[in-house]
Amino acid sequence: MTGRLVYVMGPSGAGKDALLGFARKHLAGEPILFAHRYITRPSGNGEEHVALSVEEFAARSLLGLFALEWSSHSLHYGIGIELDAWLARGCTVVVNGSRQYLNHALARYPRTEVVHVDAAPHILEARLGARARESAEQVAARLARHAPFSLPDGVRCESIDNSGELEDAGHALIAFLKGHARL
Numbered sequence: 001m002t003g004r005l006v007y008v009m010g011p012s013g014a015g016k017d018a019l020l021g022f023a024r025k026h027l028a029g030e031p032i033l034f035a036h037r038y039i040t041r042p043s044g045n046g047e048e049h050v051a052l053s054v055e056e057f058a059a060r061s062l063l064g065l066f067a068l069e070w071s072s073h074s075l076h077y078g079i080g081i082e083l084d085a086w087l088a089r090g091c092t093v094v095v096n097g098s099r100q101y102l103n104h105a106l107a108r109y110p111r112t113e114v115v116h117v118d119a120a121p122h123i124l125e126a127r128l129g130a131r132a133r134e135s136a137e138q139v140a141a142r143l144a145r146h147a148p149f150s151l152p153d154g155v156r157c158e159s160i161d162n163s164g165e166l167e168d169a170g171h172a173l174i175a176f177l178k179g180h181a182r183l
């Protein structure tokens with residue numbers, strides 16, 4: 001039995017972590033799993049991940065312990081190889097990924113379902129500022145880079161607007177995930 005991979009992506013500040021946390025809480029006990037991300041950044045600010053030093057990340061990468069890995073904004077991100085075991089057991093597995101890495105994920109997992117989470121520009125700006133990870137100039141530069149992405153031919157994408165209430169976007173994600181899980 002083969003499971004389904006759901007690759008959630010979107011710009012910084014779109015509220016992906018809050019959205020995934022909402023869905024995880026409401027889907028407890030379902031055969032829908034949320035993959036841990038390993039990031040070379042301390043945890044906190046509502047972001048669910050396992051913090052690794054650059055050295056720890058490099059060692060795990062050399063050992064082949066990541067099913068997916070990428071770099072963005074001077075950080076390294078990885079999804080552990082447990083992803084493959086979960087998929088082999090027929091689970092739906094949700095990954096918080098990067099738009100820039102999507103083609104690599106699709107090359108490894110061609111049946112991946114894609115979800116793009118976005119929010120209005122003023123919402124993105126407010127959320128990025130509230131995180132206090134970057135200066136106002138860095139936030140402005142990040143928003144200026146906010147370019148539309150393009151999907152490879154034949155790839156379907158579910159879009160979720162997370163500009164409003166978290167519950168609204170959360171229930172949209174849950175409905176999408178339940179539609180693809182073997183419940």
